[in-house]
Amino acid sequence: MIRLLVFALIVVPVVGLGFRARRWRNADLRSLDEWALGGRRLGTFLTWFLLGGDLYTAYTFIAVPALIFGVGALGLFALSYTIIAFPVGFLLLPPLWRACKRAGHLTVADFVEERYASRFLPRAVALTGVMATVPYIALQLIGLELAFPLLGLPPTSVFRDLPLALAFALLAAFTVTSGLRAPILIAVVKDLLVYVLVLALVVLVPASLGGWGHIFASVPRGKILLPEGHGSNLGPPAAFVTLAVGSALALFLYPHAVTGALGAKNDAAVRRNMMLLPAYSFVLGLLLLLGYAATVATFAGHPEAEAGLRAFGPDDAVPALMLTILPRWLIGLGAAALVTGALVPASVMSIASANLLIGSFARRPSSDGTLRAGRDSRAARRAALLVMTIALLFVIAVPFTYAIDFQLLGGVWILQTLPAVALAFVRRRPPSSVVFLGLMVGLVSGTWWVASTGFRGVIVTLSLGDLRVPCYAAIVALALNLLVTCGGWFLGAVAGTSRRYSRCARSLDEVENLSAARSGNRAKPSELHHADRAAPGLSGPLPYNEGTESVNKRTSGPTPRDEIAIATRSP
Amino acid sequence: MIDKRTCEPPPPTARPKRPLRTLVRVSSGLLALLVPCLAVLDVPLFDRIEPRVFGVPFIDAYLLFWVLALTPFLILAARLIPSPDES
Numbered sequence: 116m117i118r119l120l121v122f123a124l125i126v127v128p129v130v131g132l133g134f135r136a137r138r139w140r141n142a143d144l145r146s147l148d149e150w151a152l153g154g155r156r157l158g159t160f161l162t163w164f165l166l167g168g169d170l171y172t173a174y175t176f177i178a179v180p181a182l183i184f185g186v187g188a189l190g191l192f193a194l195s196y197t198i199i200a201f202p203v204g205f206l207l208l209p210p211l212w213r214a215c216k217r218a219g220h221l222t223v224a225d226f227v228e229e230r231y232a233s234r235f236l237p238r239a240v241a242l243t244g245v246m247a248t249v250p251y252i253a254l255q256l257i258g259l260e261l262a263f264p265l266l267g268l269p270p271t272s273v274f275r276d277l278p279l280a281l282a283f284a285l286l287a288a289f290t291v292t293s294g295l296r297a298p299i300l301i302a303v304v305k306d307l308l309v310y311v312l313v314l315a316l317v318v319l320v321p322a323s324l325g326g327w328g329h330i331f332a333s334v335p336r337g338k339i340l341l342p343e344g345h346g347s348n349l350g351p352p353a354a355f356v357t358l359a360v361g362s363a364l365a366l367f368l369y370p371h372a373v374t375g376a377l378g379a380k381n382d383a384a385v386r387r388n389m390m391l392l393p394a395y396s397f398v399l400g401l402l403l404l405l406g407y408a409a410t411v412a413t414f415a416g417h418p419e420a421e422a423g424l425r426a427f428g429p430d431d432a433v434p435a436l437m438l439t440i441l442p443r444w445l446i447g448l449g450a451a452a453l454v455t456g457a458l459v460p461a462s463v464m465s466i467a468s469a470n471l472l473i474g475s476f477a478r479r480p481s482s483d484g485t486l487r488a489g490r491d492s493r494a495a496r497r498a499a500l501l502v503m504t505i506a507l508l509f510v511i512a513v514p515f516t517y518a519i520d521f522q523l524l525g526g527v528w529i530l531q532t533l534p535a536v537a538l539a540f541v542r543r544r545p546p547s548s549v550v551f552l553g554l555m556v557g558l559v560s561g562t563w564w565v566a567s568t569g570f571r572g573v574i575v576t577l578s579l580g581d582l583r584v585p586c587y588a589a590i591v592a593l594a595l596n597l598l599v600t601c602g603g604w605f606l607g608a609v610a611g612t613s614r615r616y617s618r619c620a621r622s623l624d625e626v627e628n629l630s631a632a633r634s635g636n637r638a639k640p641s642e643l644h645h646a647d648r649a650a651p652g653l654s655g656p657l658p659y660n661e662g663t664e665s666v667n668k669r670t671s672g673p674t675p676r677d678e679i680a681i682a683t684r685s686p
Numbered sequence: 687m688i689d690k691r692t693c694e695p696p697p698p699t700a701r702p703k704r705p706l707r708t709l710v711r712v713s714s715g716l717l718a719l720l721v722p723c724l725a726v727l728d729v730p731l732f733d734r735i736e737p738r739v740f741g742v743p744f745i746d747a748y749l750l751f752w753v754l755a756l757t758p759f760l761i762l763a764a765r766l767i768p769s770p771d772e773s
Binding site for chain 1: 719720722723726727729730733734735738740741742743745746749750752753754756757759760761763764769
């Protein structure tokens with residue numbers, strides 16, 4: 116009873132805060148900029164809470180410790196990935212923020228549309244973003260599902276689905292009402308709750324299990340270390356590296372990460388956040404250690420923990436540990452932290468997906484050239500609701516063994532937009548058709564590989580001769596994507612150059628023929644030079660174009676430029 | 687450029703930019719960003735249990751160390767790589 120009371124005392128005001136957030140910093144929420152990006156007025160502090168709340172999700176509390184609990188050290192890739200992700204974000208996000216601010220873009224797809232001057236490529240990028248976000252929202256809903264058994268609700272189907280439906284309805288309601296303002300404010304509370312919970316777990320868990328030394332002495336060696344590859348098989352280390360690199364490159368391509376960054380008031384705030392966000396990664400690291408603790412803990416004699424593990428499998432490792440070790444009131448606080456920790460990112464993700472859909476498919480300029488803000492905002496709210504509903508269906512329909520596979524599947528898709536976004540910063544970029552083709556190849560191949568495992572994992576084994584390389588499917592698909600993009604770009608450039616060369620050569624031939632035919636009428640270059648110098652009213656040498664133009668106007672017969680124009684016009 | 691009316695060289699202006707110096711700074715900044723990335727991808731370097739740190743195996747302690755060490759590296763990179771406003 117006490118845990119339910121603590122939970123209600125925290126969650127009810129938090130949800131109320133979500134609804135009240137619409138009045139925070141008075142603004143017209145009919146404007147898409149205000150509803151979707153909080154008016155782009157967030158300083159370093161609030162951006163830190165928003166990005167932290169948005170990037171450190173149920174993935175952090177549930178999925179990664181579950182992977183450590185179930186598989187072992189392979190789950191440590193999540194730490195490596197967050198270490199690689201911030202240098203990537205440091206380089207990518209500030210210029211993206213500046214470009215989007217300058218042109219008033221809401222999403223990466225708008226940016227791609229501006230740079231490639233194409234309509235189908237940004238739409239493909241937008242759809243990929245939405246597609247990748249849906250499994251990520253699904254992961255948050257799994258986080259919500261796992262929180263309710265902490266309150267004493269049995270993990271049977273009715274008690275799993277009913278609270279999930281209630282939480283889903285609340286999520287949808289405050290997201291639609293308040294836009295990005297709701298997750299911004301809730302993120303502050305969520306982070307405080309998470310810090311309290313992690314601190315309590317890091318102190319109480321080793322205290323009750325005999326200290327970290329004892330815990331790690333009891334964990335099998337095979338779970339602490341990455342098993343080495345044998346013979347021609349590179350083994351788990353290769354999977355570890357590709358998972359870390361793939362996830363790091365994908366992180367700041369996710370629409371919700373971009374939305375969090377674009378809400379900042381300037382690029383300096385984004386940059387500072389890249390330096391401050393590793394503080395969250397440290398919390399993630401501490402939570403990872405709890406995965407090992409769950410391996411050692413004895414759940415016998417704790418029927419709720421046992422029932423949870425039976426119902427949810429390894430994903431229930433941290434909640435089971437909380438049920439076994441924490442006092443009742445702290446379990447209530449933990450459940451509240453899990454619920455808010457899932458609501459905040461799910462809300463930002465659905466807003467970001469709605470922005471993508473509206474920006475690429477529904478936004479239309481009005482007669483005076485401005486966007487129809489009110490209509491956009493209404494459409495965006497409906498789109499956010501649609502995305503959340505699809506995510507709910509996704510949880511029910513797709514059978515992953517580990518919740519983390521939802522996030523990794525999203526990573527397979529979103530990583531394929533990397534060439535489109537990265538090359539958009541380059542001055543001489545490939546044609547949009549080539550980038551689009553690469554994106555399609557990446558998406559189809561990545562999905563095919565994941566589907567070939569029966570949607571039960573994202574690691575594929577590549578056979579390169581005798582060598583066997585276990586790889587994150589996203590990286591292999593990205594390699595194919597880049598091959599097609601760069602290959603198409605190169606071939607297109609070669610073909611374009613040879614076409615231009617032959618057209619130019621043909622023109623020159625025709626000019627020569629024409630010149631030969633009119634040799635009597637045309638002034639020779641040497642004559643032109645003398646005429647230039649002798650022209651009245653000109654005291655000194657003129658720039659070449661100006662001088663020759665003026666002289667050519669005075670000389671009889673067509674100029675060389677006229678001849679080229681005639682030659683290119685002739686059939 | 688010499689002024690045609692006075693036939694005098696122009697007055698000394700601000701010191702010309704040093705592209706080489708900027709290049710070195712930016713390269714050093716990029717290196718500061720690259721070091722943590724490479725450090726956590728060299729699996730054979732840290733895939734071991736001993737020495738333990740406060741009872742935690744080396745592999746976990748090593749990665750946790752780099753999480754903490756990342757911020758100083760990013761601050762260093764921010765000092766070395768100027769933002770467009772600064773440049």
